[in-house]
Amino acid sequence: GIAVLNTPEGNNITTAEHAIALLVSLARHIPQATASMKGGAWEKTRFTGTELYNRTLGVIGIGNIGRIVAQRAQGLGMRVIAYDPHIAPEVAAKLDVELVSFDDLLARADAITVHVPKTKDTTGMLGRDAFSKTREGVLIINAARGGIVDEAALLDALNAGRVGGAALDVFEKEPPPSNYALVMHPRVICTPHLGASTEQAQLNVSVAIAEQVRDYLLQGLVRNAVNVPSVSAEVLDQIRPYVLLGEKLGRFQGQLCPGAIDEIEIEYAGEVAELRVAAITIAVLKGLLESVSDRVNMVNAPVVAQERGIKVVESKASRPRDFASTITTRVRSSVDRLIAGAIFHGGQPRIVRIDDFMLEVIPEGPTLLLHNHDRPGVVGTVGTILGEEGINIARMQLALVRERGEAAMLVNVDQRPDERVMERLRNLPNMIAAQLVEL
Numbered sequence: 001g002i003a004v005l006n007t008p009e010g011n012n013i014t015t016a017e018h019a020i021a022l023l024v025s026l027a028r029h030i031p032q033a034t035a036s037m038k039g040g041a042w043e044k045t046r047f048t049g050t051e052l053y054n055r056t057l058g059v060i061g062i063g064n065i066g067r068i069v070a071q072r073a074q075g076l077g078m079r080v081i082a083y084d085p086h087i088a089p090e091v092a093a094k095l096d097v098e099l100v101s102f103d104d105l106l107a108r109a110d111a112i113t114v115h116v117p118k119t120k121d122t123t124g125m126l127g128r129d130a131f132s133k134t135r136e137g138v139l140i141i142n143a144a145r146g147g148i149v150d151e152a153a154l155l156d157a158l159n160a161g162r163v164g165g166a167a168l169d170v171f172e173k174e175p176p177p178s179n180y181a182l183v184m185h186p187r188v189i190c191t192p193h194l195g196a197s198t199e200q201a202q203l204n205v206s207v208a209i210a211e212q213v214r215d216y217l218l219q220g221l222v223r224n225a226v227n228v229p230s231v232s233a234e235v236l237d238q239i240r241p242y243v244l245l246g247e248k249l250g251r252f253q254g255q256l257c258p259g260a261i262d263e264i265e266i267e268y269a270g271e272v273a274e275l276r277v278a279a280i281t282i283a284v285l286k287g288l289l290e291s292v293s294d295r296v297n298m299v300n301a302p303v304v305a306q307e308r309g310i311k312v313v314e315s316k317a318s319r320p321r322d323f324a325s326t327i328t329t330r331v332r333s334s335v336d337r338l339i340a341g342a343i344f345h346g347g348q349p350r351i352v353r354i355d356d357f358m359l360e361v362i363p364e365g366p367t368l369l370l371h372n373h374d375r376p377g378v379v380g381t382v383g384t385i386l387g388e389e390g391i392n393i394a395r396m397q398l399a400l401v402r403e404r405g406e407a408a409m410l411v412n413v414d415q416r417p418d419e420r421v422m423e424r425l426r427n428l429p430n431m432i433a434a435q436l437v438e439l
Contacts, residue, residue, distance in 0.1 A: 004226045005212045006297060009064065010205035011196035016068035018195045019113050019143040022167035023073075026139050027052055027111070031189045050110075050139075050164075053077040058109025060125070061116035061144070062087055062097060063293060063307065069113060070097050081105055084116075085259045086292040088309025106130055111139035117294030118145035126150060131157040137164035143195045146170040155182050163187075169195050224299045235276055242272050245341045245349035246280040246327055248363040248439055250287025252339050252351065253331045255437040256369070261310050263332040264288060269317040270325035272343075281314055284329060326352065357399035357408040363439045365394070368411040373430040374400060382409065385424050391415045406432070 025031055028049035036043050057073045059066050059082040070080045074096065081098045083105045092099040102125075105112070112134070116122045126140065127150035140163055142149045151172050157163040165187040174193060176183055183190055196202075212224055246266075253264070266284050268277050285301035289308075296304050305312055320326045320342075328340040340353040341363070351361040354369070361367070372378050379398070386393060395412040417425075417436060425434040 003216060005209065005216070006224045006226045006299070007205045007208040007212070010208055011198075011201040012064045013068060014198045014201035015143060015195040016065050016072060017198075018169060018191075019065075019069050019115070019141055020072045020076075022141050022143060022169065022189065022191070023057075023111060023113065023139065024052065024076075026141065026165050026167040026189055032186070052111075054079070055110040056081060056108055058083070058105040058112040059097070060084070060102075060105070060112065060114045062092065062095065063115065063304075064295075065144075066113075066115035067095055067097075069115060070095055081108060086261070086289075086308055088260055088262065091307065091309040102130075103133055106133040107135065109138060110135065111141065113141040114144045114148050116144060116148065117292075118147055119291065119294065121291075123147050124150045124153075126154070128153040128156070131162050134162065136162060138162075139164055140166040142167075143169040146172045146174060151182050155185065158182075158185055158187055165189070169193055224297075226297045226299075235279075239275050239277070239279055241343045241347040241349065242275070242277075242280045242325075242327065243283045245343060245363075246283035247287040248349055248351070249327060249329045249339055249341050250284040251290060251439055252287075252363065252437055253329055253337060254288040254291040256337055256339075256435060257331055257333050257335070259334050261288070261308070261331055261333045263311040263313060264305075265313040265315065265330040265332075267315045267317055267328040267330070268325075269328070270319040270323065272325035272327060273316040277314070277316075280327065281312070284327075285312065288331075323352065328353070351410070354399075354408065354410075356401050356404075359397045359399040359408070359410060361397050361410045362395060362412065364412070365439060366413050366416040367437050367439055368409070368413060368417070368425070369433075369435045369437060370409040370411065370425065370431065371433040372407055372409070372428070373432065374402075374405045374407040375430045378407070378428065378430050379409065381428055382411070382425065385421070385428075386411075386413065386417075389417065389421050389424075391417055391421070 029047040033047040054077060056079045059070050059080060062070060062082045062084045070082065073080050081100045082092060083100060083102045089099050125148055131153055140149065140154065154163065154166055158166065168190045170193055182188055266281055282298055282301050285305050286296055286298055289296040289301060289304050293304055323342040326340050326342050328338065330338050338355050339351065342350055342352045344350050349363055351363050370382060392414040393411055394414050397410045399408045422434055422436060425431060
C-alpha cells in the first residue's frame with residue numbers, strides 16, 4: 001500500500017493571522033480607504049472606523065485555528081466568547097474564553113468569525129435565521145470554508161443594514177463569478193482564499209513533508225499518515241479488521257452524541273485484548289471526531305480528543321460470552337451511550353449491541369436507529385413511510401427489551417432520508433427517538 005502523509009499543523013498560525021487581518025481591515029475600512037487615495041481623494045470622514053478594544057468577538061469553533069484567533073483577539077483587548085458544542089467548558093476556561101450557546105453568541109457579538117469544518121451541520125449555519133438574531137451592524141468574517149456563511153442571506157443582511165460589513169477569504173464557488181454582487185458590495189472586503197498563503201506556511205509544510213518522507217523511507221516510521229496507523233505491516237495485518245470496526249463504532253457514537261463528550265471508554269475483550277490495540281483506539285477516536293472536524297485522521301485523533309477535553313479510558317477484559325472478541329465503547333456526555341461490535345467470519349465487522357439492545361447489524365451506508373414502544377404496527381408503519389418516500393430498505397434488524405416494553409430497529413437504507421422524512425418517523429405515536437447515522 002501507499003502511505004498518504006499529511007501536514008495538518010503547518011498553516012494554523014497563518015490562517016488565524018489572516019482572519020485577524022480581515023477583522024482589523026474591515027473595522028477600519030483599510031481596503032476602501034486605500035482605493036480612495038489611489039483614486040486621488042482624501043476622505044477622512046467617510047472612512048470613520050470601529051475600535052476593537054473592549055468589543056466582543058464571537059468565535060464559532062475553537063479548534064486549532066479558532067483558539068489562535070481567540071488569543072490574538074485578546075491581545076487586542078477584545079472580549080472573546082465562543083460557540084463549540086464539542087469543546088468541554090474546562091478547555092474554554094483555560095483559554096479565558098466564555099463558552100456560550102449559538103443564539104447567545106449571535107445576540108452578544110460585535111464581530112463573528114467562523115472556524116469550523118464544512119459539514120452537513122455547519123453548511124449555511126450563518127443564514128437568514130442567524131442574521132435575524134445578531135446585533136445590528138455586526139461584522140462577519142469567514143476565513144474557514146465557503147458555504148458555512150449563506151452568501152445570499154449575507155447579501156440581504158448587508159443591504160438591510162443588519163450586517164455592518166463582511167470580510168471573506170472563501171466562497172461557495174471559487175472563484176466567484178465576475179461582478180458577483182457580494183464581492184462588489186461596498187461594505188465587503190475579500191481575498192482570493194489566501195488563508196494559508198504565506199512564505200512561512202509554505203516553507204513549514206514543505207519541510208514537514210520532507211522530514212516525514214525521510215523518516216518513512218529510512219526508518220519505516222509513519223508520522224501524520226492519513227490512511228494508515230503508525231504500526232508495522234505484520235501487526236497491521238492482525239489488527240486491520242478491528243481498526244475498521246473501531247472506526248465504525250466511533251463514527252456511530254459521534255453521530256449519536258448530542259453535544260460535548262466528557263469521556264469515552266473503550267473495552268477490549270477476548271482475543272483482541274491480546275493484540276496491540278493502540279491503533280484500534282486511535283481508529284475509534286478518529287470515527288468519533290469526524291462529525292466535528294474535517295482534519296481528524298489516524299495520527300492527530302488523540303491530540304484532537306485531548307484539545308476537546310475528552311478523557312479516553314482503555315481497558316481489557318476476559319473472553320466475552322457470545323463472541324471470540326468484542327470492542328465496547330461507552331461515551332459519557334449529556335446522554336450516555338454504549339455501542340459494541342465484533343468481527344464475524346471473513347473479517348466482517350458487526351454492531352452487536354446498542355445500550356441494552358442486542359442485535360447484529362452490518363455498519364455501512366445510511367442507517368436509521370429507531371427506538372420505540374413495543375406495540376403492534378410500528379414496524380409496518382415505518383416500512384410504509386419509507387416506501388411512500390421512495391426509500392428502499394436494504395436490511396432491518398429488530399431488538400427487544402421486554403421488561404421495559406421497548407424495542408429498537410436498525411434499518412440500513414439505500415437512500416439518505418432528508419429531515420422531513422425523519423420528522424415523519426419521529427412523530428409516529430409509539431416512537432421514542434429516530435436518528436440517522438451514515439457509516
